[in-house]
Amino acid sequence: xxxxxxxxxxxxxxxxxxxxxxxxxxxxxxxxxxxxxxxxxxxxxxxxxxxxxxxxxxxxxxxxxxxxxxxxxxxxxxxxxxxxxxxxxxxxxxxxxxxxxxxxxxxxxxxxxxxxxxx
Amino acid sequence: xxxxxxxxxxxxxxxxxxxxxxxxxxxxxxxxxxxxxxxxxxxxxxxxxxxxxxxxxxxxxxxxxxxxxxxxxxxxxxxxxxxxxxxxxxxxxxxxxxxxxxxxxxxxxxxxxxxxxxxxxxxxxxxxxxxxxxxxxxxxxxxxx
Numbered sequence: 001x002x003x004x005x006x007x008x009x010x011x012x013x014x015x016x017x018x019x020x021x022x023x024x025x026x027x028x029x030x031x032x033x034x035x036x037x038x039x040x041x042x043x044x045x046x047x048x049x050x051x052x053x054x055x056x057x058x059x060x061x062x063x064x065x066x067x068x069x070x071x072x073x074x075x076x077x078x079x080x081x082x083x084x085x086x087x088x089x090x091x092x093x094x095x096x097x098x099x100x101x102x103x104x105x106x107x108x109x110x111x112x113x114x115x116x117x118x119x
Numbered sequence: 120x121x122x123x124x125x126x127x128x129x130x131x132x133x134x135x136x137x138x139x140x141x142x143x144x145x146x147x148x149x150x151x152x153x154x155x156x157x158x159x160x161x162x163x164x165x166x167x168x169x170x171x172x173x174x175x176x177x178x179x180x181x182x183x184x185x186x187x188x189x190x191x192x193x194x195x196x197x198x199x200x201x202x203x204x205x206x207x208x209x210x211x212x213x214x215x216x217x218x219x220x221x222x223x224x225x226x227x228x229x230x231x232x233x234x235x236x237x238x239x240x241x242x243x244x245x246x247x248x249x250x251x252x253x254x255x256x257x258x259x260x261x262x263x264x
Contacts, residue, residue, distance in 0.1 A: 065168075067164050067168065068164065071160055071164065075156070075157075075160075079153075082149075082152075083149060086145055086148065086149055087145075089145075090141060090142070090145040092142060094141075094142050094143055094144075094145050094146055095145065097143075097145075097146050098145055098146050098149045101146060101149055101150065102149065105153055108244065
């Protein structure tokens with residue numbers, strides 16, 4: 001597992017959480033710029049999913065089991081897009097809170113992914 | 120008589136489902152959705168891989184997933200009936216977290232493997248304990264809104 005990529009996803013996710021949290025604090029819904037931010041974070045998570053699968057196909061194995069690893073990879077990829085769709089139908093500050101919460105969930109998933117892969 | 124003339128109690132009848140899943144409720148829908156997926160996938164994977172290792176823990180995870188799923192559905196559906204059943208489920212959820220949390224603290228050997236509710240949900244940033252409380256607060260407020 002590429003540690004650099006895991007860290008990058010976690011850090012950008014936390015930045016997105018702070019950004020959307022700030023929008024919620026200012027009583028604003030998510031805007032186009034926020035969606036571009038979500039797209040960037042989701043692309044990184046997608047890259048991680050691809051890298052993870054490539055590494056599995058090369059015969060490398062995560063420490064805590066392959067099924068859990070793949071489940072977390074998919075969950076990490078879906079977290080921010082799912083929150084983004086919810087915020088599309090909730091055009092208030094609470095849509096921004098949802099995206100911030102989704103990004104925090106992603107950051108937590110990254111920590112777990114790091115543990116699951118091991119070393 | 121128009122809709123606006125009705126008293127709030129009448130408006131909460133079957134024909135006028137109010138939204139539980141908008142505003143702050145949307146954030147709850149998100150968290151309950153995440154926990155439905157987390158608890159369900161966890162129990163399904165563990166049951167398939169090795170059910171004999173900790174049957175009690177895995178069945179408990181599955182029950183938790185059902186409760187989370189039902190609350191998510193109720194929040195999305197809205198209306199007085201959904202609000203009431205979600206309130207009951209949130210209370211059951213809180214009770215489950217507290218009982219299982221105390222149980223795992225007092226006698227760790229009772230569960231061979233962890234569940235979402237072990238140690239008051241410590242492995243999940245204590246969200247399993249915070250969620251039913253916020254859920255009940257929101258559901259109680261939604262009645263007057």
